[in-house]
Amino acid sequence: MENNLIEIKNLKKSFGKINVLKGIDFSIKKGDVSCIIGPSGSGKSTFLRCINLLDYPTSGEILYKGENVLKNNYNVDFYRSKVGMVFQQFNLFNNMNVLDNCTIGQVKVLKKDYNSAKENALKFLEKVQMSKFIEAKPSQLSGGQKQRVAIARALSMDSEILLFDEPTSALDPETVGEVLKVMKDLAQSGLTMIIVTHEMAFAREVSNKIVFMDDGIICEQGKPEEILVNPKNERTKNFLFRFIVGESG
Amino acid sequence: MERTFFEWVGYILGHYGSWFLEGTAITLLISLLGTIIGFLIGLGLGSAKKLPRSSSKIKNFFLMILNGLITCYVEIFRGTPMMVQAIVIYFGMQEFMGISFSPTIAGIIIVSINTGAYMVEVVRGGIESVDPGQMEAAKSIGMSHGQAMIYVILPQTIKNILPATGNEFIINIKDTSVLNVISVTELFFVTKSIKGAIFRTYETFIVAALIYFVLTLTVTRLLKMLEKRMDGSKEFVHASSTMPILFLKKPGEKNGK
């Protein structure tokens, strides 16, 4: 398809002899939200990390706006600045306050002047309701606050797409909601996102597509209702069944 | 005429106080500059050791050679006494390269190179102790490896290794005494000269010991204070959400330019 923002073809990744991703085909259009679910060790994180090249794929293609980012001489740093990532452990820069976390990339990577970077950062910090904390160091924030700043940092780069790797898994239950709320707003505002999550209700609500991964492959993907309510694949059924039993028990 | 111990000490300070002062100044100068330069050597070479492997075979080959050279440097200078290094470097340079420095300059060079060898490993450890997530986050906003090192990793590394660097400084204050073998007029050399002039070994060296002790104690205290300041205050100011953007300052910036 022409209007895919990112299209992935037969992506494989191995660490030494271990094949973690065994041929993944996936695509996402501008404005879409895809959620990736699946058991631990199935390769969800590795898949996300391959998308923004934190892990370099062993083979396959990643087309960004139709161009293969794995070809020689492709400007990887620029591509990464357009594909934002939000980590489970937040990974805010510990040596900088909240505002600097959101401006450093704009100034050093996008070469914006400091004042417009600051204005842009404040806009997004406002959006995640963290503009009161611009002077704070990461160590002075709660997990939920850190994650919202991390989201603002990624947004400040004017990313085309945001990748989330279990953004609420390291949070206290009370603060999960505030982060999910921000992500829902982003989904509604038309931001393209790929989200690895165990929050099924959230996944169902925000996504256009749910992808079930197991053992390094995509077993099943489709509309949330199809996957979560009427899964066809045995492995999907098993996973969801165990998940529901696990959650209530 | 018979003097008591304290009278001798008084005599020495009265007559040779300025000698001691000059020796102390040289000792401080060499150990301070040596520590700073050694720190920079360590920062550079320690970072070089952590350069990422590249996809190009030729680059990797050069990286390997660079790594090997750094390892040789570290092992050689950590595995030999500084006194021997001083003689070999000072006289070696004169004899084989025809370069001669003043003993003080030579002393600074030797202490720098020696400290550098220790700091390479300290820096490498310091870099490794920074959470790998920091580098990943830097990469994820498009920073190159170099940018990530300069803006994210090394500032945190430096904070981590400040105590070890201070320790090196204190060791250097004491170890510059070996530079008397190349006639650097540092504290130990001066002490020996004074002893030679008045033939009072014990009293003269007690004065030297006191000076060394006061130096190291003062430096220890100063470093503790510096570390505390680097940790920063535990509080931060809530910015009012209605505050106009123009009034927001970057820390360290005098006025929002």
Ligand SMILES: Nc1ncnc2c1ncn2[C@@H]1O[C@H](COP(=O)(O)OP(=O)(O)OP(=O)(O)O)[C@@H](O)[C@H]1O
């Ligand atoms: N750097 C690495 N070296 C070797 N093996 C790795 C590496 N990274 C991941 N793996 C392996 O790849 C497999 C998939 O890991 P991955 O983290 O992608 O799973 P996941 O689906 O994200 O799991 P979880 O839900 O627990 O986060 C695991 O078996 C893991 O041990």
Ligand SMILES: [Mg+2]
């Ligand atoms: Mg994972």
